[in-house]
Amino acid sequence: MKNGFLIVISVFLFISCSEKPKAEQNLTVKNVMDDVITRLYKQVSPEKYNTIDDAFMFQFLSDEEKSILATKYQYFKVNVPVRVSLMRDVKQATIPFWLKEAGFKNTGKKVKNEVFEYEVWQKDFEAGWVNLGIPGFDMDRTIFFITVGAKNKEDKLKITDRYPAKHSLGVMKKGAFTYHDWDGLKIIEFPKELEGQVLFTTVRGRAREAHVEGAFRKTNFPSSEKPDQILLTWSKNPVNSVDIQWRTNPSVKDGIVKYWLKGKKDTLFADAEISVMEDRMLYNDRYVNRFAAHLKNLNDDSIYAYMVGSKNSNSWSDIQIFKTEKKDQKKFSFIWFGDTHKAKGWGEMLQMANKQHPEVTFYSIAGDMVSTGLYRSDWDEFFGVTKDVFSYKPLMAVLGNHDRQDGLGTWMYYQIFSLPKNGPKKVHEESTYAFEYGNALFLMIDSTHPMEDQTEWIEERLKNTKATWKFVMFHFPPYNFEEPYFEYQKTWVPIFDKYHVDMVMSGHIHYYMRSKPMRNGKVVKSYNDGTVYVISIGTKSRDREIGEEPYAEKRYADGQFYQLMSIDGNKLTFTAFNKEGKPVDEFLIHK
Ligand SMILES: [Fe+2]
Ligand SMILES: [Fe+2]
Numbered sequence: 001m002k003n004g005f006l007i008v009i010s011v012f013l014f015i016s017c018s019e020k021p022k023a024e025q026n027l028t029v030k031n032v033m034d035d036v037i038t039r040l041y042k043q044v045s046p047e048k049y050n051t052i053d054d055a056f057m058f059q060f061l062s063d064e065e066k067s068i069l070a071t072k073y074q075y076f077k078v079n080v081p082v083r084v085s086l087m088r089d090v091k092q093a094t095i096p097f098w099l100k101e102a103g104f105k106n107t108g109k110k111v112k113n114e115v116f117e118y119e120v121w122q123k124d125f126e127a128g129w130v131n132l133g134i135p136g137f138d139m140d141r142t143i144f145f146i147t148v149g150a151k152n153k154e155d156k157l158k159i160t161d162r163y164p165a166k167h168s169l170g171v172m173k174k175g176a177f178t179y180h181d182w183d184g185l186k187i188i189e190f191p192k193e194l195e196g197q198v199l200f201t202t203v204r205g206r207a208r209e210a211h212v213e214g215a216f217r218k219t220n221f222p223s224s225e226k227p228d229q230i231l232l233t234w235s236k237n238p239v240n241s242v243d244i245q246w247r248t249n250p251s252v253k254d255g256i257v258k259y260w261l262k263g264k265k266d267t268l269f270a271d272a273e274i275s276v277m278e279d280r281m282l283y284n285d286r287y288v289n290r291f292a293a294h295l296k297n298l299n300d301d302s303i304y305a306y307m308v309g310s311k312n313s314n315s316w317s318d319i320q321i322f323k324t325e326k327k328d329q330k331k332f333s334f335i336w337f338g339d340t341h342k343a344k345g346w347g348e349m350l351q352m353a354n355k356q357h358p359e360v361t362f363y364s365i366a367g368d369m370v371s372t373g374l375y376r377s378d379w380d381e382f383f384g385v386t387k388d389v390f391s392y393k394p395l396m397a398v399l400g401n402h403d404r405q406d407g408l409g410t411w412m413y414y415q416i417f418s419l420p421k422n423g424p425k426k427v428h429e430e431s432t433y434a435f436e437y438g439n440a441l442f443l444m445i446d447s448t449h450p451m452e453d454q455t456e457w458i459e460e461r462l463k464n465t466k467a468t469w470k471f472v473m474f475h476f477p478p479y480n481f482e483e484p485y486f487e488y489q490k491t492w493v494p495i496f497d498k499y500h501v502d503m504v505m506s507g508h509i510h511y512y513m514r515s516k517p518m519r520n521g522k523v524v525k526s527y528n529d530g531t532v533y534v535i536s537i538g539t540k541s542r543d544r545e546i547g548e549e550p551y552a553e554k555r556y557a558d559g560q561f562y563q564l565m566s567i568d569g570n571k572l573t574f575t576a577f578n579k580e581g582k583p584v585d586e587f588l589i590h591k
Contacts (some may be wrong), residue, residue, distance in 0.1 A: 029073050029134060029209050032065045032186070037212075037280050046283055049216035052144045055095055057137050057212065062494040069210060070098030071131035074146075074315075075201070076162040082125050082148050085131070085194055087111045087118035087140035087178075096144070101308050112189040113178070116142045120191065124151060134210040141204045141406060149197035170199040179204050181407030185480065197254060211220045215281045221380035222285040223249040225426045227455040229383040230391035234362075235418045238325040238437055242394070243418035245292045245359055246317065247292075250276070255291030259306035261299065262321060270295050272308070277415055279376035284374040287375070292418045301326035320391045324401025325361070329438040333360050333566040338507035338536030339368035339400060342378050342516045345387025345560060347487060347578050355387050356581055361437070362393055363536065365373045365528070366507040367400025367447075367475030374405040384447055390446035398444045400508060418477045419444075424457035439565060440469035442489060447474040447488075455491055462499035468591065470501045477506035477535045479515060481547035489521060496531050496535050502572065502589060503535045509541045511535065512556040513549065514585055523551055536561050536576065554585045 008122050040060070044052075061069070070123060084150075086104060088095070099121060109120040114154065135143050150157040159169065170176050172194045177183040180203050208215075227246040244257050254413045257274030272293035291308070298304065303323050308318035314570075334580075335353055340346045359475075370378035385391075397417070404410045414430055423432035431446035431453055443461055445454060462470060478488035496504065497519050517530030526532040533551075539560045549555065560579040570591035576582045 005046065018483065024343045025578045027072060027084070029070060031589070032068050033210055034280065035338045036065065038211075041283060041286075042569050046216075046218075048569040049283060050214060052137075052212050052216075053379075054097065054137055054213075058097070059256050066097075066292075068103065069290060070133035073134045073206075073209065074132040074163065074165075076149065076264070077160045078125065078127055078131055078386050079158040079160075080127050081151040081159065082130070083151055084123055084125060084130055084132075085147045085149075085197070086121040086123075087146070088121060088144045089140055090117045091142065092117050092138070092140040094136055094138055096133055096136050102133070102498060106528070107191075109191045109490065111187070111191070111194070113185050113186065113187050115185060118142075118144075122195075127349065135207055137214045139207045139211040139215065141207050141209045142205055143179075143202060145195040145202050146200045147172045147194050148200070150196070151336055157198065167203065169202045170201055172199040178202065179362070181205065181404075188245055191257045200232075205406035205408035212214070216283050217279075217281050217375065217377050218284045219282055219377040219380045221384045223247055223288040224262060225249060225252055225313055225398055227252075227255075227291070229416075229550070230308060230317060230320065231378075231383075231416070232322055232390060232392070232444070233320065233396060233418050234394055234435060235294065235420050237434070238394075239327055240324060241294065241296050242281050242298065242322055242324070243292060243294050243304065244272075244322075244498075245290065245316060245416065246308050247277075247288045247290045247416055249285075250289055252289055252313050252315065254310050255289075255293065255308065256311055257293045257295065257306055257308050257318070258316075259295060259304050262303040262305045275415060277376060277412065279374075280374055285376075290415055294418070297408075300324050308519065312415075317391075320388070322392055322517040323361070323393075325437060328573075330569045331567065332438045333357070333564060334362045334364060334437075335360050336364040336536075336565065337538035338366050338512075338561070339402075340365050340370075340404065340538040341368055342370045342382040342384070342385060343539035344385050345540055345579070349538070349560055349562060350386055350389060351581075352581055353564075353577065357564060363390065364442075364473065365395070365397040366473050366536070368398070368399050368402040368504050368507060369397055369413075371402050372405060374408055378413060379412060379416060389495040396435065396442070397477060398473050399446045399448055401448050404448055407446065412480065425586055426453035432457070434463070436467055439467055439569070440567060441465045441467035441472060443472045445472065445474035446528055447476045451487060451491055454566070455495070458492065459499075461493050462495065462501065469572065471503050471505065472496065472497065472501050473505040475506060475508050477509060477513075477533065478504065479518070479533050479549070479551060480509045480513065480535055482509050492523065493531075501531050502527070503574075504531060504535070506535050507537065509535055510537045511546055512537060512541075512559065512585070513546075513552050514554045514555070514574075514576070515551045515555045518551055531573075532587075532589075534563065534574075536563055538562065553587075556584065559584075561571045 104121040111118045140487045217276040231245040257270045271290035419430040420433040515533040572589045576585040
């Protein structure tokens with residue numbers, strides 16, 4: 001049967017290959033690199049991966065592959081003759097292999113932004129196509145960018161058929177930015193001749209498109225047939241639903257949840273959606289299948305037992321349990337963490353907290369769950385250190401800057417977490433969302449997304465809730481000693497004040513701070529009149545002094561912490577514990 005299937009596939013491939021000339025098929029850098037890496041995994045043994053350099057790549061690549069890498073990284077059409085200036089980081093060790101060959105010359109001129117210096121390479125092109133190649137097989141995140149200007153000043157330059165089209169065209173001038181994932185980085189110096197030219201913006205993540213030198217990674221937690229990384233979240237009402245997610249290796253082609261009320265015999269089933277997750281540079285586990293099932297119509301205040309597995313392979317998880325919320329519940333508790341960065345030490349603290357507080361109903365993390373958001377090995381570590389905690393206690397988290405990657409997005413996070421799709425229209429679904437548990441409203445905000453798209457939604461949500469408690473969580477803390485976020489203080493804090501948000505929970509700065517009650521940027525007498533801003537850190541904090549913060553009630557420069565929030569009607573007890581499980585900060589709000 002298997003062989004027959006392979007023959008059918010081969011015939012199909014042969015037919016589809018013979019329909020198109022070979023040169024037209026793999027015209028993108030991505031396709032070439034996908035093929036190259038696949039071939040490399042077949043022909044080269046893992047111990048050699050980290051010795052791969054430019055010389056190796058030249059003998060490994062076909063001429064056709066080289067030509068695509070030299071021309072298809074970036075291209076566009078111009079209507080008049082132009083001069084293209086390519087700004088290359090002076091610290092990049094290797095000059096892109098195609099640059100000189102294509103006729104670009106180093107002019108000796110310099111462009112600077114606030115952090116980096118670039119040398120200016122130039123080439124003149126006639127009207128027609130301009131084709132540029134990859135930045136290199138290394139990964140210099142200070143990736144090259146270009147400006148284009150008409151050769152004759154009277155000509156009106158038009159640029160069309162741009163690839164990639166998604167990054168905007170700007171104007172070369174002082175204060176211009178080049179990288180969308182670091183738009184605060186501004187040009188400060190450049191040769192006068194570039195002034196007013198068309199500036200092609202980019203993202204630093206493009207440095208990874210052909211990255212092979214030192215790029216290969218191994219996961220310590222490879223997938224298998226047996227489901228693992230089982231994760232509970234709530235995309236809908238915690239009273240009668242739950243989302244269950246897990247992964248397997250690619251041999252498992254379908255997913256199903258078997259569940260039953262604990263102690264009862266009737267078994268229910270829910271099918272799972274399946275998606276493939278690829279991390280090309282993860283040589284011992286490049287592909288995994290991810291599953292997500294949404295269980296609905298559950299009884300409230302009930303304990304269910306469940307297993308996840310597959311109809312077609314007989315591989316099932318161990319039995320686990322989850323608990324639905326009691327309707328109109330007024331008493332519950334949860335634990336939240338600041339940045340966790342998939343750290344082993346944080347995992348140990350989580351295990352301890354989980355033992356010490358079996359009563360908590362869910363966990364939360366204020367962003368930077370991992371360190372490099374598009375390395376699946378990071379997420380594998382994350383689940384590795386959390387063990388099975390999130391398979392019986394849901395995790396409701398928000399994104400931090402580290403969960404994204406150099407402007408390439410956050411797609412692994414979206415694929416792993418099934419979260420409410422009730423955020424602002426202009427924000428990616430599941431990035432910013434709201435949920436209610438008991439008598440509390442939680443606004444979970446993606447602060448890596450521009451504020452202006454979210455402000456109205458925040459106000460709407462706060463205005464329309466009947467919840468007793470209003471909590472807001474986002475990664476970047478409005479008040480902190482190091483890098484105060486004045487834009488949040490100006491735009492969001494007045495809304496928090498107007499609707500009396502009880503607590504704003506954040507991370508990012510890697511220390512612990514609990515503010516006094518604050519309103520309108522000033523300390524007020526009681527938490528009934530003001531909001532408490534808390535910053536915490538789940539992994540090991542950075543080792544350094546903390547500066548002046550007149551609004552702070554309690555601070556710790558170093559340590560690792562978790563916060564237990566216990567709600568009982570109109571009473572909230574907040575306790576921060578250190579890694580040893582010792583309470584280090586406590587206060588009470590009584591409404
Ligand atoms: Fe962080
Ligand atoms: Fe951060």
